[in-house]
Amino acid sequence: MVMEWRVGVVMGSLGLLLWFVVILRKRSWRAGWSWSSRYGVNNSKKNNNNKAAAAAVANLLPPGSLGWPLLGESLQFVASLSSALSPDSFAQQHLAKYGDVFKTHLFGHPTVVSLDPEVNKFVMNNEGRLFVASHPESFEELFGKYTILAARGDVHKRKRAVVVNFINSEKFRESIIPCVETFALLTLNNWKDRVVYVEREAQKFAFRVIMKKLLSLPVGPDLEDMLKEFSMVVAGSLSVRLKMIPWSNYSKGLKARDRIIKKLTGIIEGRRKDFDNDYNDLLQAVFREDRHGGATTSFSTEDIVDQILFLLAAGYDTVAAIITSTMFFLRRAPEALQTLREEHEAIKKGKINPAENLTWADYKSMTFTQHVINESLRITNVGFGAFRTALEDVKIKGYTIPKHWKVLAYLRSAHFNPSIYGPDPYAFDPWRWQDQSENMINGEASFMPFGEGKRRCVGSDLARLELSIFFHHLVTRFRNWELIEEDRLTYFPTPHFMKSLPVVLEAS
Numbered sequence: 001m002v003m004e005w006r007v008g009v010v011m012g013s014l015g016l017l018l019w020f021v022v023i024l025r026k027r028s029w030r031a032g033w034s035w036s037s038r039y040g041v042n043n044s045k046k047n048n049n050n051k052a053a054a055a056a057v058a059n060l061l062p063p064g065s066l067g068w069p070l071l072g073e074s075l076q077f078v079a080s081l082s083s084a085l086s087p088d089s090f091a092q093q094h095l096a097k098y099g100d101v102f103k104t105h106l107f108g109h110p111t112v113v114s115l116d117p118e119v120n121k122f123v124m125n126n127e128g129r130l131f132v133a134s135h136p137e138s139f140e141e142l143f144g145k146y147t148i149l150a151a152r153g154d155v156h157k158r159k160r161a162v163v164v165n166f167i168n169s170e171k172f173r174e175s176i177i178p179c180v181e182t183f184a185l186l187t188l189n190n191w192k193d194r195v196v197y198v199e200r201e202a203q204k205f206a207f208r209v210i211m212k213k214l215l216s217l218p219v220g221p222d223l224e225d226m227l228k229e230f231s232m233v234v235a236g237s238l239s240v241r242l243k244m245i246p247w248s249n250y251s252k253g254l255k256a257r258d259r260i261i262k263k264l265t266g267i268i269e270g271r272r273k274d275f276d277n278d279y280n281d282l283l284q285a286v287f288r289e290d291r292h293g294g295a296t297t298s299f300s301t302e303d304i305v306d307q308i309l310f311l312l313a314a315g316y317d318t319v320a321a322i323i324t325s326t327m328f329f330l331r332r333a334p335e336a337l338q339t340l341r342e343e344h345e346a347i348k349k350g351k352i353n354p355a356e357n358l359t360w361a362d363y364k365s366m367t368f369t370q371h372v373i374n375e376s377l378r379i380t381n382v383g384f385g386a387f388r389t390a391l392e393d394v395k396i397k398g399y400t401i402p403k404h405w406k407v408l409a410y411l412r413s414a415h416f417n418p419s420i421y422g423p424d425p426y427a428f429d430p431w432r433w434q435d436q437s438e439n440m441i442n443g444e445a446s447f448m449p450f451g452e453g454k455r456r457c458v459g460s461d462l463a464r465l466e467l468s469i470f471f472h473h474l475v476t477r478f479r480n481w482e483l484i485e486e487d488r489l490t491y492f493p494t495p496h497f498m499k500s501l502p503v504v505l506e507a508s
Ligand code: HEM
Pocket: 133, 148, 149, 160, 310, 311, 314, 315, 316, 318, 319, 322, 377, 382, 383, 386, 387, 448, 449, 450, 451, 452, 454, 455, 456, 457, 458, 459, 460, 462, 463
């Protein structure tokens, strides 16, 4: 199932490019649109005034190439990130030719790509002022028009605050560790004496956690069915918008969305009537904010459905990707695995009763674990970058990013920059985090795995906690794991293993 959608996504990506060709060609015919006139490139057919204006803009644009007519450089970009061996070849070749800020044309849009960590930080920190988050149309159709992604200004602020306040609440803190432990053990107890497809299993684990904390849904066949539906929505959101083809990932995603909406609507309506019951989940927090938050408009059920739907999707695939890649890296780094195990054995030995739950203090003492997680986040890059649209002409490094152009803050590039991470930035080396301050981990331009600014990931603390608790139980139960088939990590559209990482584990 997971493989199926992954293949679909790759096929979809290729289809997407073809689709752009058709759409853009249609548009250019209708509008008499010309490649050179639109981007200020010299065009002998235009009058002199236009020529002068175009030349002025062209002079200020960053260097680079807009690539092939209509397709731009999308094929090269996708091919690079889809390659397990040289995912950064596109970025490296462009860096060598044009420098760390260059123009190109990606997915139907003229785009300025930034490989410069400080420029990336500037772009992300100017959300709503100079730039605005930009997502494919398929995202809005599959996750809905009320998602936090689509929200702007005060509406975005309010939706974000509900989630952030909930995750920072005392009640959440008290309940989250036992919750994550329960699901980690449920998953890992099932990993003995069999082939384990880590990515799929990790998705189940993270989906159970997020379902519990958002909607208090218990584990059971219903939940497993919902995970399948969600996989279809996620696959659809990253594929070509082929509505008319019923077997396309996109159409399947839309149908899965309809089924999920039906289920979520039933759950939310039922819970509205049960307001006084103490659920300790995000849905309750949304209801409370609606009653007591002082806003003039309340969240409709349709609005809450979209909000929850995206959070569920964002909350499981991301965490699962890091669990899987960490297990992939640790398998080839025995010393790191040993040091990680020692940290967790020490925590276990400190308990009077071995069955005792982990505490917040235990979690906070997992220092080497955080180094491992940082290193995995740095190398895996759950999001290769963040797309934004310029709200006005923006001057950066002496160049102009024209209004309406896209900007890709290519977050991966800083994470492999040898001047920051040393001569071997692709090596998995958790010790490189040993001497870094808390600042380095939060908000430094050279490390932004959760983004930055107003759109910074709301689930980053939850994700770190889930990963830490999961690794505690993994390394105290299993000595090692062997791959039973070679597998590869590819990065487009998001990081995934081609075969879901099949392993057998050796119990401690
Ligand atoms: C390892 C795990 C995760 C990684 C690496 C990650 C990464 C990111 C990144 C890079 C962004 C910013 C995107 C942008 O600026 O365009 C983001 C946004 C977001 N993430 Fe995560 N994420 C993770 C886990 C989670 C979890 C567990 C949740 C759910 C609670 C979540 C919910 C969100 C939401 C709702 C946003 C949008 C925030 C907004 O637009 O204001 N993420 N994430």
